[in-house]
Amino acid sequence: MATLPKVELHLHIEGTLEPELVMELARAGGITLPYRDADELRARYAFDDLQSFLDIYYENLVVLRGRGDFAQLAHAYAARAHEAGVVHAEVFFDPQAHLVRGVPLVDVVDGLVDGFEQARAEFGITADLIACFLRDRPVTEALTTLDELIALEAPIIGVGLDSAEVGNPASRFAEVFDRAKRAGLRSVAHAGEEGGPDSIRQALDDLGVERIDHGIRSIDDPLLLSRLADQRTRLTICPLSNVHLNAVADIASHPLPALIEAGLHVTINSDDPAYFGGYIDRNYDVVVDAFGLDDEAVAALAHNAVDASFLPDTRKREIRTRIDEWLSVPESGAVPGRLRW
Numbered sequence: 001m002a003t004l005p006k007v008e009l010h011l012h013i014e015g016t017l018e019p020e021l022v023m024e025l026a027r028a029g030g031i032t033l034p035y036r037d038a039d040e041l042r043a044r045y046a047f048d049d050l051q052s053f054l055d056i057y058y059e060n061l062v063v064l065r066g067r068g069d070f071a072q073l074a075h076a077y078a079a080r081a082h083e084a085g086v087v088h089a090e091v092f093f094d095p096q097a098h099l100v101r102g103v104p105l106v107d108v109v110d111g112l113v114d115g116f117e118q119a120r121a122e123f124g125i126t127a128d129l130i131a132c133f134l135r136d137r138p139v140t141e142a143l144t145t146l147d148e149l150i151a152l153e154a155p156i157i158g159v160g161l162d163s164a165e166v167g168n169p170a171s172r173f174a175e176v177f178d179r180a181k182r183a184g185l186r187s188v189a190h191a192g193e194e195g196g197p198d199s200i201r202q203a204l205d206d207l208g209v210e211r212i213d214h215g216i217r218s219i220d221d222p223l224l225l226s227r228l229a230d231q232r233t234r235l236t237i238c239p240l241s242n243v244h245l246n247a248v249a250d251i252a253s254h255p256l257p258a259l260i261e262a263g264l265h266v267t268i269n270s271d272d273p274a275y276f277g278g279y280i281d282r283n284y285d286v287v288v289d290a291f292g293l294d295d296e297a298v299a300a301l302a303h304n305a306v307d308a309s310f311l312p313d314t315r316k317r318e319i320r321t322r323i324d325e326w327l328s329v330p331e332s333g334a335v336p337g338r339l340r341w
């Protein structure tokens with residue numbers, strides 16, 4: 001059965017660190033952890049909100065110390081994403097979360113590049129890197145991190161903004177994003193995950209970002225909704241993340257169908273799949289099941305991600321053709337609408 005070719009645009013590489021890999025890297029690095037095995041760690045993955053998730057997410061990073069660890073992490077994600085049909089991913093990483101632990105930036109970047117290069121040779125999957133700044137840390141630190149990335153000539157295509165949204169307004173980072181743009185970088189920001197419509201407006205007006213990560217709280221503001229529809233702002237939606245962090249009560253009450261109805265350009269992504277119960281294929285599955293999407297609707301979501309990507313036009317065309325081929329192949333004897341994406 002053919003798998004829908006997918007582009008993933010909202011994926012934190014650190015959020016792909018599976019409990020089994022945490023244990024393996026800890027063992028290899030002689031690091032003592034406060035739990036016996038992967039199951040005991042996984043049992044802690046019940047989150048009240050974004051912050052309770054971030055606490056564990058940052059804690060687990062202790063096992064990522066050298067270039068080889070980052071290479072292993074990137075390769076493991078790419079292998080799993082390939083299985084899910086991902087042909088291209090624009091991958092977030094958090095440089096400051098490693099710099100503060102004393103891990104050199106060059107090792108982080110080179111390790112990720114090693115892992116993705118190996119995966120490209122094996123599976124044909126491509127990946128581009130986006131460096132995210134932590135909005136709950138000082139702006140000065142974001143500025144020096146950006147300068148270091150530029151000085152290293154790190155192969156990043158853009159910058160983003162993540163971590164705790166509420167109480168950490170995007171507007172503080174205007175100078176960082178301005179400097180990044182002058183260096184030729186693309187830009188995105190998390191906004192409207194837990195923060196309200198104003199958080200999304202700040203990301204657009206004060207940072208001038210090209211995509212909004214999450215953006216689901218735009219549903220609370222009809223004026224903002226019209227603006228996002230009119231200017232074709234792309235949203236990277238992460239359904240399972242929103243459920244697991246209680247940004248929505250359950251999948252049935254997710255605003256995805258209402259956002260589509262309002263004419264917004266939405267895409268489906270996995271955010272931190274090791275923590276939120278599944279990779280991008282499962283995120284497609286849950287919205288198909290919850291909202292009864294047919295193949296055309298699913299292919300439209302996949303096309304949206306191609307359009308919203310920072311890929312060159314030639315590669316976009318190639319992936320669009322593959323999506324259209326997927327749509328044109330009739331399902332033979334399969335349960336309608338199931339197990340194809």
Ligand code: HPA
Pocket residue numbers: 012015050057162163164190193241271272
């Ligand atoms: N939201 C904000 N910051 C993050 C996330 C997220 O889901 N994952 C990693 N950093």
Ligand code: ZN
Pocket residue numbers: 010011012162190213271
């Ligand atoms: Zn995210």
